[in-house]
Amino acid sequence: MRTPRVVSRCGRLTLMIIMLVWASISQEVKEQKNSLERSKQELRLEADNHNGDRTCTKHRSVFSGFSFFSVQHSQSDSANF
Incomplete structure (x- = not known):
């Protein structure tokens, strides 16, 4: 028992x-x-911010390329004179 x-x-x-x-x-x-969810949200926010920055960078690179072309063109014109 x-x-x-x-x-x-x-x-x-x-x-x-x-x-x-x-x-x-x-x-x-x-x-x-919960930690994983917070990390996912932070990455989404960072990606959204980065996408916005990438668009701005793309425009900046177009403008900087244009100004570079203008400077090069001006210098070659002055060299011809």
């Missing part, structure tokens, strides 16, 4: 340990998931 009590106590203790470990793991998974 004593054996079932010992087994049930060990079983309850084991079950409690498993539940504590499970709760701890579940909490860690939730925190990781």
Whole structure:
């Protein structure tokens, strides 16, 4: 008769340990998931900002190329005189 009590106590203790470990793991998974979501949002914002910068850079490079061409053209004209 004593054996079932010992087994049930060990079983309850084991079950409690498993539940504590499970709760701890579940909490860690939730925190990781939240962290991942925050990182995704930050990357989206950064990508949106970068896309805006890329458009501006594209226009800037067109204008800088134009001014470079103008300067080169002016210098070649003055060299001909």
